[in-house]
Amino acid sequence: MKFYAQLQLSLAAFAIVNARGPTVHRYSSTWSPSLLTEKSGKRSIIFDMDDTLYSKFDGLQSQLLDALLNYVGRKTGIYHENEEATPEMKQRAYYLMKDYYKTYGLTLKGLRVNNKNGVDFDDYDAFIKSELDYSNAQQIEGLVEMLKELKDNPRNQLAIMTNSCWLHVESTLMQLGIYDLFDHIFVADCHDHNMVSKPNPIVYSQVQHALGHANPRDCYFIDDNFSFVEAAQLVGWNAVWLNESAPQQDQVTPVEPEILQKGTVGHILQMREAFNELFSE
Numbered sequence: 001m002k003f004y005a006q007l008q009l010s011l012a013a014f015a016i017v018n019a020r021g022p023t024v025h026r027y028s029s030t031w032s033p034s035l036l037t038e039k040s041g042k043r044s045i046i047f048d049m050d051d052t053l054y055s056k057f058d059g060l061q062s063q064l065l066d067a068l069l070n071y072v073g074r075k076t077g078i079y080h081e082n083e084e085a086t087p088e089m090k091q092r093a094y095y096l097m098k099d100y101y102k103t104y105g106l107t108l109k110g111l112r113v114n115n116k117n118g119v120d121f122d123d124y125d126a127f128i129k130s131e132l133d134y135s136n137a138q139q140i141e142g143l144v145e146m147l148k149e150l151k152d153n154p155r156n157q158l159a160i161m162t163n164s165c166w167l168h169v170e171s172t173l174m175q176l177g178i179y180d181l182f183d184h185i186f187v188a189d190c191h192d193h194n195m196v197s198k199p200n201p202i203v204y205s206q207v208q209h210a211l212g213h214a215n216p217r218d219c220y221f222i223d224d225n226f227s228f229v230e231a232a233q234l235v236g237w238n239a240v241w242l243n244e245s246a247p248q249q250d251q252v253t254p255v256e257p258e259i260l261q262k263g264t265v266g267h268i269l270q271m272r273e274a275f276n277e278l279f280s281e
């Protein structure tokens with residue numbers, strides 16, 4: 001009884017029903033896998049959000065990093081209250097941010113572990129939202145049509161899997177006008193003391209289970225972060241790397257077959273070629 005009750009509790013904590021549209025889930029560090037028989041009978045197309053559902057050349061992600069740097073500087077006392085940060089202060093905050101990211105996988109997690117005054121994550125989420133100019137995120141021409149085509153196929157369900165926190169995710173998707181096109185959205189849990197995120201295999205398992213797939217090959221994934229794609233490949237998902245800096249943006253370019261089975265794409269619309277079966281079956 002104990003195991004079953006715990007499982008039910010952890011699954012209940014994992015899924016939060018959002019009445020307005022997609023079901024919103026938060027990664028849980030206490031989640032444990034269980035045997036799963038196929039539930040959905042569908043294929044899931046899973047998108048990263050930042051620098052994937054909008055172009056990295058829009059600059060929103062670099063604004064996000066600036067805001068994070070600002071937040072780290074303030075919370076650690078490197079930046080002085082009501083005073084412009086000097087280049088030296090910015091450099092110190094930058095190195096700390098990098099160190100947190102490298103050590104803990106997420107800057108925010110490092111900040112929480114090392115900040116004796118604690119970090120209010122609702123405050124963080126609201127700060128990030130207030131610092132960003134979301135009008136910079138532009139809808140990619142042809143993306144809405146591609147998402148609708150995928151969604152119209154009853155065999156498909158659409159999901160987002162991001163390491164960002166909720167307010168930023170909601171604001172970005174609203175700006176892009178694509179919020180309602182997704183069935184599920186998976187976000188980082190900023191309140192979880194042991195925050196887990198991509199590329200930790202546990203979050204890929206959580207997502208696969210929540211989407212109802214016993215077989216990892218029913219998951220199709222695209223992300224601009226190479227290590228997140230590599231982790232998806234390791235758990236058996238079909239995964240492509242979106243590399244907008246690829247020299248040949250008009251082609252699907254195979255790279256290192258032992259690392260990436262499906263290669264890399266220079267533009268998100270090239271999913272049509274990389275995952276041809278999703279559009280033809």
Ligand SMILES: [Mg+2]
Nearest residue numbers: 048050051224
């Ligand atoms: Mg990204």
